[in-house]
Amino acid sequence: MTQHAARPGRHSANREAPSQASGQSDANGASTRKTASKTPGIKPISKANLMVVPANGALNASPARRSATDKDVPLREDIRFLGRLLGECLREQEGDATFEVVETIRQTAVRFRRENDRAAGAELDRLLKRLSRDQTNQVVRAFSYFSHLANIAEDQHHNRRRRIHALAGSPPQDGSLQHALEKIDAAGVTGKQLRKFLDEALIVPVLTAHPTEVQRKSILDAEREIARLLAERDLPMTARERDRNTAQLRAKVTTLWQTRMLRDSRLTVADEIDNALSYYRTTFLHGIPQLMSELEEDIAAIFPASRKTKGAAAEAAPLAPFMQMGSWIGGDRDGNPNVTAETLDHAATQQSQMILGWYLDEVHALGAELSMSTLMVDASPELLALAEASPDHSAHRADEPYRRALIGIYARLAATSKTLTGHGAPRHPVADAEPYSSAEAFAADVQIVIDSLRAHHGRALASTRIDALVRAIAVFGFHLASVDMRQVSDVHEAVVAELFAAAGVEKDYAALPESRKLELLLAELRQPRLLTLPYHEYSEQTRNELAILATARELRARYGQRVARNYIISHTETLSDLVEVMLLQKEAGMLKGTLGSKTDPARMELMVIPLFETIEDLQNAAGIMQSLLDLPGFDSVIEHHGVEQEVMLGYSDSNKDGGFLTSNWELYKAELALVQLFEQRKVKLRLFHGRGGTVGRGGGPTYQAILSQPPGTVNGQIRLTEQGEIINSKFANAEIGRRNLETVIAATLEASLLPQQNAPKELSTFEGIMQQLSDRAFGAYRNLVYETPGFKDYFFATTPITEIADLNLGSRPASRKLMDKKNRRIEDLRAIPWGFSWGQCRLLLPGWYGFGSAVKSLLDTAPDEKARKAAVATLRKMVKTWPFFSTLLSNMDMVLAKTDLAVASRYAQLCDDAALRKNVFARISKEWHLTCEMLALVTGHQERLADNPLLARSIKNRFAYLDPLNHLQVELLKRYRSGKDGDDIRVRRGIHLTINGVAAGLRNTG
Template identity: 45%
Template sequence: MLVLRHRSCDGILFRMTAVPDRAATEPLREDIRLLGGILGDTVREHAGTEIFDLVEKARVESFRVRRSEIDRAELAEMFSGLPTDQAVPVIRAFSHFALLANLAEDLHRERRRAIHVRAGEPPQASSLAATYGLLADADLAPSDVADALRHALVAPVITAHPTETRRRTVFETQHRITELMRYRDRTDLDGREEAQVDLALRRQILTLWDTALVRLERLRIQDEIVSGLRYFEASFLEVMPQLNRELRTRLREMYPGVDLLEDAMVRPGSWIGGDRDGNPNVTADVVEMATQSAAATVLVHYLRQVLELERELALSIRLTDVSDELLALAAFDDSPRRADEPYRRALNWIHARLTATADELVAEELDGRLDLGAERYTAPAELLADLDIVDASLRAGGDGLIADDRLLALREAVKTFGFHLSSLDMRQNSDVHEETIAELFAWAGVHPDYAALDEDEKVALLIAELRTRRPLVGPGAEFSAQTTKELGILAAGARAVRALGPAAIPNYIISMCTSVSDMLEAAVLLKEAGLLRRGDDGGAASGSSPVPVPGLVCPLNIVPLFETIEDLQQGAPTMRAVLAVPEYRQLVESKGMLQEVMLGYSDSNKDGGYLAANWALYRAELDLVKMARETGITLRLFHGRGGTVGRGGGPSYEAILAQPPGAVRGSLRLTEQGEIIAAKYAEPTLARRNLESLVAATLESSLLDTEGLGEDAEDAYRILDELAVLARDAYSDLVHRTEGFVEYFTTSTPVAEIGSLNIGSRPSSRKQTQKISDLRAIPWVMSWSLSRVMLPGFYGTGAAFERWVDGDASRLQQLRELYQKWPFFQTVMSNMAQVLAKSDLGLAARYSELVADKALRDKVFGMIAEEHTRTIRMYFAITETDDLLADNPALRRSVFNRFPYLEPLNHLQVELLRRYRAGDPDPQVQRGILLTMNGLATALRNSG
């Protein structure tokens, strides 16, 4: 096997091993050789030759392990007893290499796409260009397209995650390295220029090396809010408005005569600061900070853009025609030195009104202010109206080319982001709602023991309360700390809605929703906050239409979250029952008959395993689509996906196309988490590609037949029904029925350390118990990922396939046919194969050695190993391939090239876990564990 080396003065640090399709991958190899070589030089020069040699030896031995030249135990022995002050820089070196390898791979994908475009090849699947072609071929009626896109929305919802803890400096340094590498690749440099770029790269990689990857103190939710807002400045503020403008223009060209996409289709959401399910750190102050910080971010952007427009639009009235409306807008500024520059004067006034708006909406004094005593804009529509005047005047004067630049981008940004920037969802567990309602009812004399009532009695009481106008809470009311906090958070949300508009907090999500009373409890709490009112009371506290409407109105959607397999199965009946309540249906009618439902990927997987959870979700969507059709509502599904396959992750384009017919219908919301956010949205090119993929899949799923089963659908559904039962039984046999499993899990993985070290602001469990059901999904999945077992992404599936086929060749053929024609089944299999390719049971066996009870260790690890082997065997049989990544060459290349570099991180994590659990007081031990978690998460790219 050919080996390529990048030599530094004293040796070799990182190198690439040859892979198939060498010509296509050579630029990637060159990039990694360059970055790895610079990193190696940096390690040697700043950590010392001894550390450099240790890193180099670990690298060489890791590749020898992959080539089966040495046993893993020999490599593990190398780290046994290694002083912690030497282990930490080794961990840092391999973690930095993973980060740089990610960067190089992203640039290579960008490079390959550009080659395809320049070669005039057909547009690639998941691009909007390819989607437009498919839509054109389908010859759709404009009216049908308009109907399907009536509630058009694609909303990536940013959520906090313990592995996304990188410092702003690290984030910005990565961006600078990306730009330097992009410049180096695209520019014909002479020797001197290339040396200058390489010197700049060395400077940035040294900055990276000298900057701590993670924080010393525990991450606060305030830090997570700030981190989430980075992506707006990095990409969203530029890319989302641009994409919305292009979408509207192209679709209206394709389907004339209907006003498509009046509202922006791509709009951002966030959970950071509003999701208090199991997170005691979310308070009223945090909700206020989240909404205020978001508003400040977008208002600063607007102020800067208007200031730039003032500088650019020095057009003279002596040289171009100007509309009367523009002159009227300019009349507010009577500056003599700008007498013949009406555009500047008009923008000066817009600037002043924006300043007044910012002063009113956010507490901090923003940069770029212009205080002229102007009145504030009361709504984004007023700002947009003034900008439209400027736009219309430019176009009427023949200056449309100028209008199509910064001004057009700003107008589209206002349509996309309003004054709120990003819609903050509020979420709380249904148990907390019940406890809060019980206290309120008891204090108000409604009922002394609400929790003791049966479901029908609760519903009757809640409906009666929704019919009244009176509040439950009066002066002098005293409640428990939890209820006081809940009321405070709801009041903060109401203030944000009143100040920033209904888009600021449009959704109220109910975790672990199982009944009609769960949904009506949320409605009563929103009523108590003044958000839900009768329409003829002058409108809810929402800025909604001043025209009185009969019945109840609320600016927030009440969104049930169905999480466990049983709850998913009961989702449609629950929705039918709540829509039969006249008061609730009034709320839906006030929303144009739109009802959002959230589906939980994480807890359903933890509850029943990979295959059973995926099928429960598909079945739930089928049932919900039928329910929506029969009840006359428009259904919007919100997919609570995590980054990893065990939490619904995997390629988004394929996942959306794999939804059942009618499940998308022009709108889609999905959560984006942790290291996945950086991988998708860290800079404009990445963000554009990934957002475009979401939109392309949404359009195709809404307007085309993507299921492909036809008359065979019911037979396919029956097969998956049977497989899901078998898979859940096999999964439950291990996770829920094997004595000692919890001990094995908590001992053989870093789950305890995820909870005890400074990782994320949220506790690792909803309750302080040792039950798997109470553990949050992120640490559950993350722990199995770090230990390289990847159990949530495959366990139970192989056993289900094997038992269902049971040696019958005709049954195996049925599964093969499903794989060939059904996108859902293809996606399930492909994502599982990705997990299996990233798993490594040799390394997992090292983690299992942390379990002191040998009998327990052998039993549980033996079950895992057997299922792992069985699942791979059945995957090969069904797909008729012997390559887990045959359909994903980019991931195959990544796994082949980078996984030997993960080996030292795993061995060092095990070693440091031993020391930490043995009571080693050195704080560097804890630091090292945290760094291994961060490094492995970076390298795996979807660890939790």
């Protein structure tokens, strides 16, 4: 796997020079051993064509002297370099013959894709069909790993470009905190107003485990190390250091090749918990405190009046921990029978063990760093008292109170870890000590150290590691992240029905009308007694659901209230769906007081959060929430939660239900209706966005997504899911991860404090047009997916959905219900594998279908050409002035750029019914061309991604390496489904490997 040789005039720093160990480079960057000359089409080049660039050239080159083309040279060089290492590894591990097969396929694919050579396409097809089963898997692995390595190179290039801009003193970029604060300052917001806003804000990325993460943790760990080593190459290096770096990279690439890419067994919930926790040490534990510190510095600089001054000293006021972390892993039971009370307890314990271990490491490091002696500098009385209370009585440290205090803190923290998790400290404490009763008590001791340093000429020391530690404690506590619980409403109904029946209250609760259900539920909530009978034998489902809540209650007592504070009800369709969970909380001892009582008002430990998913649910959302707020006595529940109520919006099912355009529009309208309701009731609304990876599931750039929210819907309160392989693409690299967190904060600030940017003057007109587009797109989408005879059979035949369900991607099944071939329905399929499958066959249909028909139909209603031109002008104005609409089309533009009808047509051949195949694919193809045509008409851009040429080039370059994977996937699916090779483990593994490779190449697939 190699690319063309580097050109003269390179600008990157310390690029690979030929070394004696690896041999000289040929025209494709491959090692030129004696056998290489036998490889057809590979010509060696001379040393004269290779250049060594001065150290640090990439970072020190003036941006003004670099053309738009030049700035991407380091990226291309990194891709060539990593490709060369992969090629060398392939030759070494599998032999010259395999290398030549892969290289011939690569060259043919590149010629076919980039030169539009039809003969090359036919040749590529012949080459791939002649491969043996073993060769097939080797080719698939090679192209898959190249996609992985290209992703690493792109991430590094993004980091490099940001650093170049920073070194050049360029203005702050969109999405940066500094840019957001400058805009807020220009809008007249004062520093005092900003700080008050941040004191009440809450921003929570929520990590979820969904069946689209196709990489093993071992692969992720190796790729993180490759990213680190690649970043080193932009630093000044001696020849020996460069050679050592190259050797380490070669070793890591070899590790990748020799590591099993896929799991032999299905991922467990415990595995998912471990995978998610690995991102904390990489990104979150350092990144969030760093962002909080930088935000304080920027506020102090841009809003100088907000500084607190004491004499000559000036100190920025500490910010509240407005950014926190959430997780569904271990608590999300919707459709996943593998999540139980035990997994919830395991998740909380593992999280606590992770954060306490990190605290112990940091305190230990501080003990080594803070060596100040009272012979040199004084310390505060509080610090001296803390030192005296320490179990450390060594005469060697008698004059080092900071060290003694920190040794005491370490001992208490070690005892805390033992008490909470059962695990002691990695380094034994000096002596036993009392555990901390809370994270706040731990933070108070650390603050004593900081205050003493600041008061005694140690301000520089107080602003380093220990400052980050105290910020981390405020954010992560002893729990690390809040674990949400989630279950589908049908399960709650079944459990409540069983409780009522066993207690003799109602024999068939589920069959009652909504009004009667509410009557029974509210009456029971006013009763002081419990429904649950101590000696009755309940069903396994009821026992499990009650056990989950009992475990949540225990965890809150152990780790603090933030460890579990949200309960999400999937498919919320009625008010009773919410009240049922209130009753279940009462049964678990989590509802104190009595609903409606003035003397002992109700206080509920877990916030009951509806999840509105389908189009109909979104349309009913405001009405259901109004009914909830109207419940007698519910005002005390709201008050207990800080006069806040969260509502979750589902992007996935609404898209599968109504299509891309209608889903986004109904989400927009639901948000506006909810804002209006909550403003009337003077209750703070927090929206939880269930975004996925694909555009069809709410994916796309987070910064633009938040800014495009309807006016008033953010208001400093936002939670959003980060799912599947998107977690890796966003947070595996520390710099990329920090940047993603920064953009979420920046966008939240701008959307909350600059709401006028989201409200064009013609908004009501725009919304009316959008409704017409939505109605037309909904009709087109529903007609294809739900009204076309045989469409479900076409989908199951022409996508790898069945094989995806079989792949060991996650702990959750691909469908909420077991499906056989006769009874399978698209309605029962989870939205995630639905979108994932369309990505694999390169149609990405959920991200665009219906738009073309909608726009054309709208324009066709114009009475004459003048009216039609006026309608087009209005649509173009919508793009320019309405962030919601422009973001919608920008995301669709990206999806259309990633689709490929030629590749998709090969998947269509998997459908044996020729008439069905011809009908459905022709309709999809026609709509795709119409959508591209209408998008060009509305935006004025004929080319895809005209506003994002870097992404356009990236996608175009990737296609040549995705083509072989897609071609082979189709061929393997044919073999597997024919029955002849169905039991061949190599064929099944090959299919799964292609799924991995295509997902890596497309990046946002799940």
